[in-house]
Amino acid sequence: MTIGIVMLVHADLDRAAQVARHWETHGCPVVIHVDRRVPRDQYNAFAKSLSDLANVKFSTRFKCEWGTWSLVAAAQAASELMLAGFPDVGHVFLSSGSCLPLRPVHEMVSYLEARPRTDFIESATTDDVPWTVGGLDAERFTLRFPFSWKKNRNLFDRYVALQRMVRFRRKIPKGIVPHLGSQWWCLTRQTLSAILEDQDRPMYDAYFKRVWIPDESYFQTLVRMYSTNVESRSLTLSKFDFQGKPHIFYDDHLQLLRRSDCFVARKIWPQANKLYETFLAGPDGSLNNTEPNPGKIDRIFAKALERRTRGRAGLYMQSRYPRDGWENGKTCAPYSVFEGFSDIFENFEPWLAKAAGSRVHGHLFAPEKVEFAGRQSVYSGGLSDSAKQRDYDPKVFLSNLIWNTRGERQCFQFGPKDNQDINWFMAMDPNAQISVITGAWAVSLFKWNQNFSEVRKAAAYYQKVESSHLDILRSPYTKARIRIWSMADFIEAPMEPLQIIMDEIAPKTFRRLTEAPKMVDLKGFGQFLQNLKNQGMHPHLMGDFPVESDLQLPQTKRRKPYLVK
Template sequence: MRLGVIMLVHTALHRAEAVIRRWTAADCPVVVHVDKATPREEVERFTAALADLGEMVSFARRHRCEWGTWGLVAATQDAAEQMLLKHRDVGHVYLASGSCLPLRPVEELKAYLAARPEADFIESATTADVPWTVGGLSDERFTLRFPFSWKRRRKLFDGYVNFQRRIGFRRRIPAGIVPHMGSQWWCLSRRTLSAILTDPLRLVHDRYFRRVWIPDESYFQTLVRLYSTNVESRSLTLSKFDFQGKPHIFYDDHLELLRRSDCFVARKIWPHADLLYETFLGPLPAKEAEPNPGKIDRVFAKAVERRTRGRPGLYMQSRFPNAGWENGVTSARYCVFEGLDELFEDFAPWLARLSGAKVHGHLFAPEGAEFEGGQAHVAGALSAAPGLRDRNPRMFLTNLIWNARGERQCFSFGPADNQAISWDIAKDPSADISVVSGAWAVSLFRSGAPFEVIRARAARLQKLEADHIAALRSPYAKAAVKVWTMAEFVEAPMEVLQHAAEAAAPQAGTGRLTEVPKMADLAGFGRFLQQLKNEGMHPHLMGDYPVDPAPLGKRRSVRKPYLVR
């Protein structure tokens, strides 16, 4: 028995001609359908070029084949009927497109099918079993009507779908039909294909599928279940789709990838992929291997992941406009210290010496970014100018971490800084945030400003820090967060320093600290807080800070209670 080929073409007819000659050279008759939208002059040149092949090539009645419409099924039906009528010795019929290219000797495909005379190779699965559908229509493609073109009349298409949903319209599926879906490109046995085309209920089936959405991916895939005794639910044509449901196009640099797949045919081949056409239409070595597209699935899965998720902290055109599409806010771990530079006079140089990390000042200070060493620009020409930074604070931070990846970045942050970055660092799993709440009051305490000014500023800063801490403690926060109140700090300042050192250099194993920065003088700070309370401003973020605290680092002794009898 011979292998017959149906080819649906609409563009790049010169490439289709070369592939047709490959099929016919292996004694495979070809029935060609040319899209009715293809200009007549091109079709006439195409048919004249193939005239020397005689009866091996014939042309089916032309239909307009618009994506997602019945025309593709009608074209396939007419071409299949013509194939079965003209070539009665054909045992299998292979459906291909003009952009399909045989990857192995055709004789190997013929031998493969001859060993499986009753097998029907067609993807056929119910919508409940696979997550293939893209665009929100799964079961509804079989229960609603789709008289309008999705590509040319999108508003009418969407409006009519919504109207049917509103009124609760639901089509009746013909008796005995269980809708299935799969790839359009199949290879069916003569017996099964003939049974589908000569079914007494064909008019009923055609009338139903004519208003199904994308019927070329469901008509034969559904009806094959009624007649086939041996369905191989896979296509012999290698075709890959991206996350949007669009087919991957193969170019010259995919040559080795296609060879490795061991598949008989591949689509979609770029018309200008000269190397692919020269290679696969030339002499090919015998393989005698089972088609195994799984060999290259990992490459495609990685490509889809790179396109949809990208690299952490690197924003690209395909993802940047889409909120939530970024793969992590930043590309590497970094540390944020809040209040420690207020409590220790030389905190930044001490931490830099101890950890080897880049320790900046307040990157989001109103006057501009305080880069390490007072630099005006850092890696990647990132400027300290506040105007540039504040146009997009999030991208300022993202670029800093990306440009300096491989080196731990640390910086200070406080309520006086630009708070636009607050939620971004809270939701960033790369952030390690250490907070001593209320430490901003130390600079007010030491400022010597009029108390009325201090009180108003303290109230504003406390509200800003309260909002920031609420973000850090929200269920959406993904950063590693540790918060101490001022009251907790004065009882155990070494605990805070130890945590800061370990956060800045987690791989170094800092061990017990042998050097500590100089601590700010907090004598009288408790009385300052009490005065704020007396003026009606309650500094609740400081915790239960005593008016006359014990010496720093020493816990107050508490007398044990005793009982008098």
């Protein structure tokens, strides 16, 4: 007994001839179907290059197109010629011109000889397959598809919609249960001949001619009627991406293909010279009875698929960037945003950098320029302090900053004077830790040496901006870690909120804060707020400040030293 190889070829005829010669010289007869769209002169040259091989034949040519009946007709014609011309064939193996044998032919022959009644074909009902792509599962068997999905997509979609609207349903021939699976199969002579010689074949052919992608359902369905032992898997290694497109194997996949222990792989890049030279010229050593196991490399493909569809957190790529929600995380690492802290504390940035051991910036979204730590003009990754460049896309600026400084926590100041286009981005970022002292921006106005009418106008504007920002932070869609204190509540007892923030920034330090940063002088601030009220502007974000006795930072009393005897 031997194996008959049916090859469906439409391009790269030189590679197909190389593989066909390999099969034939190792004792496997080959029947080749060449797409009728291949020019006659190329076909003649291809046939002539194999004319010295007695066991290579060419079948009737059909004009093949993806997803149409022509692919099934080509496989039928080639299989009929194989069964009629080579009576010693026990199994018929369907392959394409881009398939490449990965193991010595005699290993595959021995493997199939040990399983003379087993048909290897992926065959599953529509309820059991999660990988159908295109929105048509059971409907591919109950609707009609006279138009090409690739050439006449508009007509295809409109005709499907029309059939759905009128609730049209085709009658499935009695006795068959539709199944789906890979086009590439290996069937026993008994099963394949039973399918091709069935007296009801004209009825089945007429039905499947109007099924969508019949090459993935014709043999997969009919094999269930005749086979006594179906292994629902293909002996051909073929991998598909999330869009249903086949993965192409290149030279650098050599070791990956070897690890699979599969007999044949598809789809091989025509210029993969190393793959063809290695697998077609390899010596036939001792018999290897290893079971084909494509699962060995499934983990790698799954990882590649995840990288392609999800990418790395916080790293934007061309295929996902224009589509909102396709990013795998808005940023790649946690960062902290402080609102109002630099207004009520003197030298807050250096204090925080020392206490938390993090990189602390000023107002990264200040209107004049970007205030990087140390006020650098160019920061990690070539980020400029130019406000114009930053404001071209503030989201990209922040995500780049976090990406470029991976491994080091970034902290920066924010307030109503800054560019507010970044508000929703930060609020919906799970990596963001946002701490807000509401109304603290009024401290800078309190010390602003301008006419009070200008101060009142600015206060009204900043309060409106911060109120909108707080609405975003309190939105049910917010994913960031948010902590909000009014200014009055915060300065009454600042150590507790500062300790909470520090525990989140540096949880491994296990260090208690012994002192707070120095607070600015707020003497007269309560009267300042009352003056704003008297002028018709109600500063409600600061909390309740008494007019006469101004709140001050509590002084921590030093305990007297004592001795233990």
